[in-house]
Amino acid sequence: MHRITRRDFTKTALAAGGLLATGSAAAVAEPAGVIRRRIPSSGEAIPIMGLGTNRYGVGDSPDARAPLRDALARFHELGGTVIDTAPSYRTSESVLGDLIRDLDIRQDLFIATKVDRDSGRDDSLAQTRNSVRKLQVDTIDLMQVHSLNDWKNNIPLLRELKQDGRFRYIGLTTSRSSQYAEMEKAMLKHDLDFIQIDYSLAQREAAERLLPLAAERGMAVMLNRTFGGGRIFQAVGDRPLPAWTAELQITSWAQFLLKYALSHPAATVAIPGMTKTRHVDDNFGAARGPMPDAGQRERMEDFFDAL
Numbered sequence: 001m002h003r004i005t006r007r008d009f010t011k012t013a014l015a016a017g018g019l020l021a022t023g024s025a026a027a028v029a030e031p032a033g034v035i036r037r038r039i040p041s042s043g044e045a046i047p048i049m050g051l052g053t054n055r056y057g058v059g060d061s062p063d064a065r066a067p068l069r070d071a072l073a074r075f076h077e078l079g080g081t082v083i084d085t086a087p088s089y090r091t092s093e094s095v096l097g098d099l100i101r102d103l104d105i106r107q108d109l110f111i112a113t114k115v116d117r118d119s120g121r122d123d124s125l126a127q128t129r130n131s132v133r134k135l136q137v138d139t140i141d142l143m144q145v146h147s148l149n150d151w152k153n154n155i156p157l158l159r160e161l162k163q164d165g166r167f168r169y170i171g172l173t174t175s176r177s178s179q180y181a182e183m184e185k186a187m188l189k190h191d192l193d194f195i196q197i198d199y200s201l202a203q204r205e206a207a208e209r210l211l212p213l214a215a216e217r218g219m220a221v222m223l224n225r226t227f228g229g230g231r232i233f234q235a236v237g238d239r240p241l242p243a244w245t246a247e248l249q250i251t252s253w254a255q256f257l258l259k260y261a262l263s264h265p266a267a268t269v270a271i272p273g274m275t276k277t278r279h280v281d282d283n284f285g286a287a288r289g290p291m292p293d294a295g296q297r298e299r300m301e302d303f304f305d306a307l
């Protein structure tokens with residue numbers, strides 16, 4: 001039996017209110033004010049604030065898991081759905097699987113993980129099966145090829161498994177500009193639902209070719225490393241925010257960085273790494289209210305470059 005999930009419910013409610021007009025690329029607002037954007041290949045709308053979990057591989061210790069459980073619960077409470085993980089993030093998939101089961105929130109989530117094997121079809125297939133088992137799900141929402149690993153073989157395999165209903169969407173990730181030329185080749189050759197790429201005020205190279213290409217090819221864009229792994233906070237230090245950021249309802253540097261990244265016209269969702277509840281609260285402030293326009297984005301760049 002098909003269970004009515006919050007996702008279905010929201011979709012129905014928004015459609016009834018005329019907010020999910022077919023073919024419109026416009027952002028739609030959640031009741032809680034969290035902005036949602038559409039996945040071009042399906043029209044499904046997802047909240048623009050996701051969760052990166054490369055620091056969730058803490059193993060079995062209840063003490064180590066407790067703050068992650070709180071952060072995940074808060075993420076869900078604030079309307080977050082998109083969670084990105086990977087088999088290479090140590091025990092992250094298993095920890096998430098257990099926490100999601102304990103919180104009983106699977107039905108509300110959009111779970112993304114990855115394949116990174118380069119030893120042939122059987123090995124990649126086994127890895128995807130392990131992810132399904134560890135995450136304790138029937139279907140994975142988005143399966144991505146991690147950092148282009150054996151993409152020429154792995155993308156066709158993921159497409160086949162998507163056709164079998166094992167995954168709802170497929171994609172390809174990178175977080176290094178040295179891979180962009182190869183990424184471009186893959187994006188031109190294959191119809192992907194998503195790409196995932198590093199993009200931040202400190203690393204804007206993706207905006208030169210790959211973000212426009214994703215928009216042109218109808219691919220959703222998941223942004224990683226929006227804080228440069230956390231290092232950008234050292235660059236801003238304890239400087240106060242410029243007064244003009246108030247018009248964008250920005251109250252922290254994290255929101256400044258996220259609103260910059262998320263206001264790129266090709267952006268669909270950002271996945272900042274968050275292991276603390278207070279960071280989840282802070283970052284959701286960037287998923288509401290006005291987004292910078294082209295002029296404000298330039299001002300943000302000038303300000304950052306002058307630091």
Ligand SMILES: NC(=O)c1ccc[n+]([C@@H]2O[C@H](COP(=O)([O-])OP(=O)(O)OC[C@H]3O[C@@H](n4cnc5c(N)ncnc54)[C@H](OP(=O)(O)O)[C@@H]3O)[C@@H](O)[C@H]2O)c1
Pocket residue numbers: 051052053054055084085146147173174175196223224225226227228229230233254271272273274275276278279280282283
């Ligand atoms: N090739 C790939 O596919 C690839 C590569 C890299 C990353 N990723 C994905 O992208 C995600 C994000 O990347 P990342 O975690 O390396 O880098 P990031 O999101 O740029 O930075 C995460 C760091 O920022 C801190 N932080 C989060 N919110 C904050 C806030 N409001 N104020 C101050 N500090 C804050 C986090 O602290 P706390 O942890 O203490 O909350 C963590 O130390 C990963 O988790 C992963 O899912 C994918």
